[in-house]
Amino acid sequence: MEAAQAAGQDTVIESDLVDVASMPLEEVLHADGSALRHALERLAQQRRDPTLVVVASHGNALP
């Protein structure tokens, strides 16, 4: 599609998601106050509770 071509999306990207499945997350979790730690905490929470349904909230209103 012309519009998509305009976005330059024919770029080939080699890597996919970062594989954290085998990483010792606890070590990173000690990085105090970091954005990465916060994300890893949320990731750990999602792993602990597989029934947790994360929904996307309204983009123009903070819940």
Place this chain on the structure above:
Amino acid sequence: MSEFRWPYVGLNRDRLEADGWRATPFSQFVLKVAQRCNLACQYCFVYTKADQSWRTRPPHMPEPVLRTALDRIAEHVETHALEHVTVILHGGEPMLLGAHRLRDIARAVRAALPASCTSTVSVQTNGVLLDEAALDVLSTAGVRIGVSVDGDEQTHNGRRPFHHGGGSHAATTRALRLLAEPKYRAMFAGVLCTVDPKSDPLSCYDALRATGATTIDLLLPHATWDDPPAGRAGAAFGQWLARIFDAWYEQPGDVRVRLLDDIILQILGGAGSSEQVGVSPVAVVVVESDGAIEQVDSLKAAYSGAADTGLHVDHDPFDAALRHPGVLARQIGLRALSRQCRSCAVVDACGGGHYVHRYSADAGFANPSVYCEDLLHLITHIKARVTADLDAATAP
């Protein structure tokens, strides 16, 4: 015309259900309690884009419409045994109703819900009418406040003027100072900033940090392939956001920048909670001031009637909206994305971007985002930094 494009054709609900897919109940209800606004923001998707339906709707949501909408929310809660819902009082500018009316609505929300369901009631405001007296009133109903502010004074005033042309920064800042005070801090949900790539990102970020908000949302201005954003050449939006990412990421603290935080989480394989990126199901439904049940209001930027469902709180339960193709399309994850997106390496973190940004008249919503280049730049930038830090932290 767009009713003949995806998702209005080509989406097979029966097949999805046969594959095990199930609808996600709505848990966030946006009530358009006010249809007008006291500001004239340059980029507003309600007033400056394709859909002008605000002109024909009641300026304020009438009491009978409100009562019926709340009954419908309670019905949805009971049908799906929901334990928590969020109700957002939105506009236009909701503070045009006055704090007492908003307090009464918040109380009515809680009174309508069954005891088994807790609720968060929030107001999304430009802050102009938010003074101490208003906050005192709203605090009695436990209302949370999100404030829209576009960073530093010069940028904000240029983009968020009053109708007479004067800037609104001083009035908004006054409200933000109040919300940062200990007395009101618990009410402060955070700030929203619409990205202006012509502005200095670090000046913007510093101004947002200075508000004392613990949650910052950065929004790409709503645009489509047919109405593309000005100044996006060279991934200008992505580069602007990447500079804020670096500043935020390197600065220890507890401020959450939702868009960036969600991208990190999704790069790591988690599920995000932002409508702008990722493939988490969108569980938001809108009730307009006339009682119409609509899809997310940002769709108004696509074409006239784009948010319509044809449903109304007088006649229809919210479950009927769960069967609407436009709602369905936002709950099926990767299956909703264009072939180009599905073959992209960053698709899990990007999710095709915001739904409305994918729109073109020729292909409906089955496109990559009009911000594709920007999202690719931002996500690959974030991924490189996160990967390096993870490698360093986990090295033997």
